[in-house]
Amino acid sequence: MDKVSKENKMNKEINELRKKFKKYNIEGYVVPKNDDYFTEYSKINRLKIISNFSGSAGLAIILKNKNYLFTDGRYTIQSEMESGKYFKIVSYEKIINCALFKNLKLGLDPKLFTHQQINNYFLKNNKIKFLSNNLIDEIKKKKVVKSVPFFSLKDEIVGENSKSKINKIVNYLKKNKADNLFVTAPENVAWILNIRGSDGPNSPVPNSRLVINKTKKIFLITEPFKAKKLIKEKIINKNQLVSISDLPKKILSLSGKNFIIDNKSCSFFYENIIKSKFKIIKREDPTYLLKAIKNNTEIDNMISTHVVDGVALTKFIYWIKKINKKKITEVDAQIKLEKFRKRSNKYLYPSFETIAGAGKNGAIVHYRAKKDSCRTIRKNDIFLCDSGGQYKYGTTDVTRTICFTKPKPSIKNIYTKVLKGHIAVTNTDLKLNNTGIKIDRRARKYLKESKLDYAHGTGHGVGFFLNVHEGPQSISKLNKIKIQEGMILSNEPGYYKKNSYGIRIENLVFVKKIKKKICFENLTLVPIEKDLINFNLLTKFEKNYLFKYHLDVYSKLSKYLSPNERKWLASYI
Numbered sequence: 001m002d003k004v005s006k007e008n009k010m011n012k013e014i015n016e017l018r019k020k021f022k023k024y025n026i027e028g029y030v031v032p033k034n035d036d037y038f039t040e041y042s043k044i045n046r047l048k049i050i051s052n053f054s055g056s057a058g059l060a061i062i063l064k065n066k067n068y069l070f071t072d073g074r075y076t077i078q079s080e081m082e083s084g085k086y087f088k089i090v091s092y093e094k095i096i097n098c099a100l101f102k103n104l105k106l107g108l109d110p111k112l113f114t115h116q117q118i119n120n121y122f123l124k125n126n127k128i129k130f131l132s133n134n135l136i137d138e139i140k141k142k143k144v145v146k147s148v149p150f151f152s153l154k155d156e157i158v159g160e161n162s163k164s165k166i167n168k169i170v171n172y173l174k175k176n177k178a179d180n181l182f183v184t185a186p187e188n189v190a191w192i193l194n195i196r197g198s199d200g201p202n203s204p205v206p207n208s209r210l211v212i213n214k215t216k217k218i219f220l221i222t223e224p225f226k227a228k229k230l231i232k233e234k235i236i237n238k239n240q241l242v243s244i245s246d247l248p249k250k251i252l253s254l255s256g257k258n259f260i261i262d263n264k265s266c267s268f269f270y271e272n273i274i275k276s277k278f279k280i281i282k283r284e285d286p287t288y289l290l291k292a293i294k295n296n297t298e299i300d301n302m303i304s305t306h307v308v309d310g311v312a313l314t315k316f317i318y319w320i321k322k323i324n325k326k327k328i329t330e331v332d333a334q335i336k337l338e339k340f341r342k343r344s345n346k347y348l349y350p351s352f353e354t355i356a357g358a359g360k361n362g363a364i365v366h367y368r369a370k371k372d373s374c375r376t377i378r379k380n381d382i383f384l385c386d387s388g389g390q391y392k393y394g395t396t397d398v399t400r401t402i403c404f405t406k407p408k409p410s411i412k413n414i415y416t417k418v419l420k421g422h423i424a425v426t427n428t429d430l431k432l433n434n435t436g437i438k439i440d441r442r443a444r445k446y447l448k449e450s451k452l453d454y455a456h457g458t459g460h461g462v463g464f465f466l467n468v469h470e471g472p473q474s475i476s477k478l479n480k481i482k483i484q485e486g487m488i489l490s491n492e493p494g495y496y497k498k499n500s501y502g503i504r505i506e507n508l509v510f511v512k513k514i515k516k517k518i519c520f521e522n523l524t525l526v527p528i529e530k531d532l533i534n535f536n537l538l539t540k541f542e543k544n545y546l547f548k549y550h551l552d553v554y555s556k557l558s559k560y561l562s563p564n565e566r567k568w569l570a571s572y573i
Contacts, residue, residue: 011086013050016139017062026107026129028063030122031136036111037186038265040469041202041352043145046136053083055366056352059095060087063104070095073455074365077498081364097124109134110269116283118268130268148198149229150206150222153465155194157393159297162193162235165290166216172286173214179256181285182274183210185265187466188287189220193235196465197226202352203467204390209247213256221247248273260285264471288472291463293486298464299510302488302523305346305394306508310525310553311560312340312347312389313398317527318565320383321402329376330356330369333385341389351388351395351468358383362401362502365456365494379404382411382501382532393465397490398524399506403531414495415503415532417446421493422505423542425458425475430511430518436479443475443493452495459490462508485518487511503532525553527572547573 017029031050035042040056047053051060051069055078058071069087071079079089094100102125108118110130122128155161169192173181183189186205190196197206208222220227221242230236242250251273259278261271262285274280294302316337320328328336334354341347357367358377362384369375377383381404388397401415421443428439436459443458459475462468473481475489483489492506507524527550535543550572558566 013139014062014067014086017050017135018064020135020138021064021107024107024129024131024135025105026131027104028061028101028106029135030106030108030113031060031062032112033058034112036267037199037205037207038114038184038267039186039200039203039205039207040467041200043143043199043201046134049136049140051083051087053079053087054368055079057092059092061098061106063101066101068100076455077364078366095121098122099125102126105129107131107135110272111267113268114263114266115268115271116263147223147225150195150197150208150226151229152233152235153194153196153393156297157301158194158464159295165192165194166212166218168290169212169286170214170216173212173260176260176282177258178260178281179214179258180254180278181212181260182251182262182266182270183212183285183287184262184267184270185285185287187463187470188262188285188291190466191287191291193220193230195230195235202350202390203463204348204465205467211242211251211254213254219250221250252277254278288470289481291466292461292470292473293484294464294488294510295486299486299488302394302464302508302510305391306396306523306525307556307560308344308346308391309341309389309396309398310557312337312343313387313400313526314553314557314561314569315565316340317400317402318568321404322564322568327376329371330358330361330374331371333377333383334369334387337385337387344391346391348390348392351390351397355384355386355399357385357502359501360499363496363498363500365496365502367502377404382407382503384502384504386504386506388468390465395463395465395468396524397462397468397506397508398526399492399494399504400526400529401503401505401532402529407532409534411501411503412532412534413537414447414450414452415529416534416537417450417452418493418495418503418505419528419533420446420538420542421458422491422507423545425491425493426507426509426520426522427541427545428520430483430520434483434518436473436475436481436483437477439475439483440477440479443491447493447495454494454496456494458493462488462490464488483511485511485513488523489520491520522549522552525556527553527569530572 033047035044055075061068067087069083070090070092072092105127107129186207189208189210196204199207211219219242258281259274260282263283334356356369358375359381361367383402386399424442440458457476461470461473463470488510494504496502509520512521
């Protein structure tokens with residue numbers, strides 16, 4: 001579909017939505033990116049339907065005569081390109097106590113918002129009306145997505161059985177004098193029960209919820225069909241299965257006086273049901289932190305996964321820099337990269353939609369190349385490629401910035417400052433700088449000396465054969481969660497010059513304890529573009545780091561490479 005057709009379609013759907021305002025007695029309607037499981041990647045994207053915005057985070061408000069799209073710094077350029085004709089693009093922080101319009105009655109679906117979001121965003125200056133029907137679903141019928149049963153992971157893959165995990169949670173409940181925990185994030189259910197599913201396009205999430213009682217009773221809430229393998233394998237029994245439609249009734253039949261819920265993924269709808277009988281004493285699911293600290297088995301699986309992924313990426317970089325002589329598009333490049341990944345029988349599918357941006361498209365932080373509108377990669381382009389895979393068993397995420405000819409000195413200097421920040425993060429003393437906020441400063445230091453910066457975090461947590469983005473840990477200007485042994489994070493400083501190029505260098509790292517020292521260890525094994533480095537700007541320590549890193553890459557990958565690929569990779573040492 002061309003740009004004009006997309007805009008006409010979007011305008012038609014906005015008008016269809018506005019026609020419903022009178023029927024429901026509202027003056028505006030709020031559309032978030034998330035579905036009712038609050039997952040980042042969902043097969044249902046109502047925000048894209050109404051706004052054409054395809055980014056991973058955003059919220060639209062459609063009023064009678066004006067529309068607003070709230071999103072963050074990663075999507076400043078992209079949102080303007082995709083939605084700017086019909087929406088005023090606003091920085092996400094302005095949604096807090098939104099004062100861009102006042103005294104309006106806004107309609108929303110209570111299953112798609114948390115209590116905290118509703119309070120923080122709308123109630124100071126506007127009124128809310130909860131609608132039992134989702135108005136986007138009314139104007140565009142939801143596609144029926146075929147359900148696929150959940151599957152279980154063996155203990156030797158995950159390193160800890162579900163009984164042990166439930167015991168940890170029950171101990172937490174007792175310590176906090178809590179009777180019940182309502183686990184509403186599917187990835188947390190996946191971790192507790194050692195199950196996975198096929199409900200997300202890029203993550204093996206099992207769309208489900210879980211209630212855990214202090215007596216160790218559990219109830220899995222999902223479509224019964226999805227749990228049939230789990231019952232057969234005795235992961236759960238029939239009495240522990242609750243259908244989604246029966247959940248409200250089930251909650252009200254539970255014993256105890258209080259509940260812990262999750263303020264990130266428990267909807268206003270479910271919170272109200274719980275509050276009708278129970279006291280909510282805490283709003284933080286302890287599973288996030290338990291899940292973030294990987295055990296030795298999970299780390300070992302991630303290490304072996306990154307060898308497989310490193311081979312694919314290294315072969316791809318060699319191909320695109322040294323072998324390919326044809327004119328190819330960004331889409332051609334990402335298809336070729338996935339072909340290299342598919343050579344491994346452990347590869348399943350991408351962990352997110354590949355970002356392959358050449359030239360000015362690389363400056364769009366989360367750019368997505370489309371076949372009908374993508375750029376042909378030119379010899380003088382800086383090419384940014386951010387991609388990842390879901391494997392049996394592990395999750396990867398890596399970004400490399402590549403050049404094909406001698407770059408300008410100014411670009412080399414900026415790339416080198418990004419690299420210096422990347423190296424500084426990897427070599428953080430985690431006893432001294434043990435929170436994301438402190439580590440983030442190290443990443444930005446060299447760019448800031450030149451009054452440069454980037455509008456995204458430096459790193460996110462990563463799941464084990466789960467979501468490529470997970471919390472509670474991250475490396476960012478705000479995150480104060482203590483970085484602990486076993487955590488996996490990304491390390492990805494960058495720089496983006498609008499209409500020119502984008503630079504990002506991303507490895508995944510895990511936190512390792514060596515004697516009394518706590519430090520980051522690289523998981524990612526992919527060469528870092530040497531043709532973009534101004535070695536005069538590197539210290540002796542940084543040069544030694546690069547030598548050791550590439551020696552490690554070569555020693556672990558070389559046996560899987562052809563003689564020519566090996567010779568080329570050896571030139572990085």
